[in-house]
Amino acid sequence: MQDLGTTVDGMAAAVRAVGAHLAAVQRPEPVPATTAAQALAAFRAVDGPAAAMLRERLGALRPSAGWWEDELTGEVPADGEWWVCDATDGAVQYLHGLPHWAVTATLVRDGEARAAVVHAPRSGATYTAARGGGARLDGRPIAPVPRGxxxxxxxxxxxxxxxxxxxxxxxxxxxxxxxxxxxxxxxxxxxxxxxxxxxxxxxxxxxxxxxxxxxxxxxxxxxxxxxxxxxxxxxxxxxxxxxxxxxxxxxxxxxxxxxxxxxxx
Known part of the structure; x- marks a missing residue:
């Protein structure tokens, strides 16, 4: 089994590739959807291929991990190892031609996040973390600022x-x-x-x-x-x-x- 550091590196490469694809196909103007059904269809047309790309890359990285399909339920599996991902996190902004969206991937084991990557393609920022190994932004260690x-x-x-x-x-x-x-x-x-x-x-x-x-x-x-x-x-x-x-x-x-x-x- 890969160590978490190697897994995080592979996750970062996967989400960056998917982010580059999504950025390349994002329309500069809002999607002309005027109903919920039209907006959902536009989302699926973008998110479906991106999610398939992410699943393929992460599956090769950790073949034993399952793929969690029910991200909108607000729940995650309590047992086993799973990928919990969002290929187009911030889909509302994405469909409106705005830059505030991301690609995320989390490796969950027995209900607990073990490794995570959050990549914002339009700003180029990539956050990474492995449990017990600290967190980084574009490879640099980070810490919160204790402002009142x-x-x-x-x-x-x-x-x-x-x-x-x-x-x-x-x-x-x-x-x-x-x-x-x-x-x-x-x-x-x-x-x-x-x-x-x-x-x-x-x-x-x-x-x-x-x-x-x-x-x-x-x-x-x-x-x-x-x-x-x-x-x-x-x-x-x-x-x-x-x-x-x-x-x-x-x-x-x-x-x-x-x-x-x-x-x-």
Missing amino acids: LEVALAATAHPPLVGGNDIARRRAGASMTALLGRVLAVRNLGPTALQVARVGSGHLGLFWEYGSDAGNLLPGALIAAEAGAVVTDAAGRPWSPAADSFLAAAPGPHAEAVAALAVVD
């Missing part, structure tokens, strides 16, 4: 669009109210995994989200944690793929954010 909330650039994401998320949407709205007066600015800067990884490199002060979103959160969560960020749910409890909220920040700002979010029901 008053000077922190905070990021968040829309609760996942899967069933049963009315509570998550209400909590997301309440959390925005709770944090708007406490942080320098709040932004949604595209793919969830990329935003969480940017907490690990200090480009963002914190990231939070409500709802079960394991497939999107796993790669960034490993990268941020290996970089030295605190990764929990919104109440400060250890995060797991089954959690219904997420928070990542440097240690000091993390405690401040947990206190701010305590008002959310």
Whole structure:
């Protein structure tokens, strides 16, 4: 069996190849879809070939690992070794001709992320991490920046669009109210995994989200944690793929954010 360092190198090569393909075929103007069905068809036309390319490359790298097809369920397998990937992470932005999208790959073993790569083709940034081996951006070790909330650039994401998320949407709205007066600015800067990884490199002060979103959160969560960020749910409890909220920040700002979010029901 390959060591994780060799696996991460192969993963990075795979996601960069897929990212280059997607960048080459991305339209500079928005896809002219005016209905949900048209938008879904446009997405599948792009994502299908990209996902097949990613699966082929990663399958050759780790033939014994399965391929997790149900990324939109918010769950990941609890047993065995699996690839949990998103060939077009940030598909909404991609289809609108925007640069804020990424390609992600995570090797999950027994429900725990072991290695992760998040690649942003339009900026050329590649985040990598192996459990116990630290995190890197373009090969350089990274660490979060412990800015206080008053000077922190905070990021968040829309609760996942899967069933049963009315509570998550209400909590997301309440959390925005709770944090708007406490942080320098709040932004949604595209793919969830990329935003969480940017907490690990200090480009963002914190990231939070409500709802079960394991497939999107796993790669960034490993990268941020290996970089030295605190990764929990919104109440400060250890995060797991089954959690219904997420928070990542440097240690000091993390405690401040947990206190701010305590008002959310």
